[in-house]
Amino acid sequence: MHLLFATSIVPDGALASGYEIANAAIIAALRRAGARVTVVGFTWPGKAAADPENTVVLGAVDVRTESASPLQKLVWVGKAMFSGLTFASVKLRAVSSHDVQAALERAGPFDGYVLNSVQFAGAFERVFEDRPSIFVAHNVEHLSARENAVAAAGIFQRLLFRREARLLKLVEERLCRRARFVFTLAEEDRGALGVASDDRSAVLPLVTCATAPVRNGRRAIDCDAALIGTWTWQPNRIGLDWFLGKVVPHLRPGFRIRIAGHMPSSVTSAHPGVEFVGRVADARAFVRGAAVIPLISTAGSGVQLKTIETFELGLPSVATSRSLRGIGHRPDNCVVTDDPAGFAKALEAAAADINDVDGSTFHRRQVKALDAAVRVGLEKIGAVRQEVFA
Structure with missing residues (x-):
């Protein structure tokens, strides 16, 4: 079974953020369950895909708001208002839906999508409607946007976060409704997304590395x-x-x-x-x-x-x-x-x-639970062969 893992930023091996660490753990678990996984998305500028043979790169983008120029921020806001997209998704519109569709076709025959978080899937929703999908909700993004609005210092930023929260709620509802199965990273997120039933979702316990860290004597405390x-x-x-x-x-x-x-x-x-x-x-x-x-x-x-x-x-x-x-x-x-x-x-x-x-006991427990949850989701999309369970 061939799955296309659609994500905003493809793995480059650096694991520089929690998002990248989570992606690496999820992709590894999908492959352990017997699925062939091809990743599609963007790279950071100056970075290359860590696994080019199994990656389709759409181009390079820098989606970090804090490092963007005032002009770039205004362009993003303008495009978001004009398109009706979220601020987070419009940053990924560096290519067209047609470009994304062509890239998917180049990936070869595949059986379904793993839509990794809301940003990329929300930018190109209609492209991913032709095959069954699993939606991976790293967060309940609309609730985070609401919290950000409350904490925002200025009225303009507060209004932007409120708009983001309203649109994100609608996108998350659509992605969950269309998905054969939903993975969340926390138990409470299942209820917040309206997919608390075991037939609709499961929690993915994560790890930050493939093998448990090894303790090498007493630590030097500084x-x-x-x-x-x-x-x-x-x-x-x-x-x-x-x-x-x-x-x-x-x-x-x-x-x-x-x-x-x-x-x-x-x-x-x-x-x-x-x-x-x-x-x-x-x-x-x-x-x-x-x-x-x-x-x-x-x-x-x-x-x-x-x-x-x-x-x-x-x-x-x-x-x-x-x-x-x-x-x-x-x-x-x-x-x-x-x-x-x-x-x-x-x-x-x-x-x-x-x-x-x-900490090795904790790590082993997480890996075992992660693999079990992934198999449940892949069964729903028809992507697990029976011999995987032998």
């Missing part, structure tokens, strides 16, 4: 806490603002916090222990250098890949309840609290008495 993320993404920014504004003031002055990742210029902290370090060469080595990992999500939907990675590495953590969405098993060295003062107290306690655990 800070008390470390965070890394794409802080220009609004749900992440909301969590960071909560952490810096509500939690950090309760920490003692000598508590050392290192924050990596692209940071908006408006993000600051008066705490003497907070250090913004920008991009780091090795994200896993960076977090392994911290005594404890704060998991600080307070908005958004879907799953937090940083939570999964922390649990795979066996690192101590303090987490908000929102950081655990999509997680079926919480390790013993994870403390959960949504109270800022309690969060700070738990961080200091964990940093004073480091308690690493073996």
Whole structure:
């Protein structure tokens, strides 16, 4: 069975974001289930597809709003208003629907689509109506847009997010209705998308790497806490603002916090222990250098890949309840609290008495559950051979 995995950005091997890590895990699980998978989508400028023999590249695009010029942002807004598309989808209209259709035909005969998230599928909806599909909802995008609207600083941005939320809700409803099956990354997202029935959807437990990370003796600790993320993404920014504004003031002055990742210029902290370090060469080595990992999500939907990675590495953590969405098993060295003062107290306690655990059990459990869920979905689309289960 040949499936076409339609996504905004095709894998380039870098795994630089949670979205890319999730895509790699899902594609690998589809192939383990016996499906042939061809990926179609765009590359980042200057990047090449990691698996060119099984990838159809439509061109190169940079869809990051934060790095776009004011003129480019105005062009995107204008095109979105004129076309009736979401702001996220119109960025992918660098090619026409005819171009996409021609690219699909070049991919050879195939039996169905895996529509990976709403952005690409929403940009070219009608192209994907001719075959059965599975819809992968990484998040409930319309709910995230609503939260972004509430958190927006200016009226224009607030109105744009409200428009995005309204349109995204309609697109998500259509994609779910047309799909033979829906995969979500968190249990609560199934109900939010109206597909809570086991005949309609399943949750995909994810992993961040193909094999469980190996522990190599005691870790070298160079800070008390470390965070890394794409802080220009609004749900992440909301969590960071909560952490810096509500939690950090309760920490003692000598508590050392290192924050990596692209940071908006408006993000600051008066705490003497907070250090913004920008991009780091090795994200896993960076977090392994911290005594404890704060998991600080307070908005958004879907799953937090940083939570999964922390649990795979066996690192101590303090987490908000929102950081655990999509997680079926919480390790013993994870403390959960949504109270800022309690969060700070738990961080200091964990940093004073480091308690690493073996994360391989968590990783194996995730892979087993992921493979089982994927097989259920592929059965619905008729893409699993019986011998796969032998």
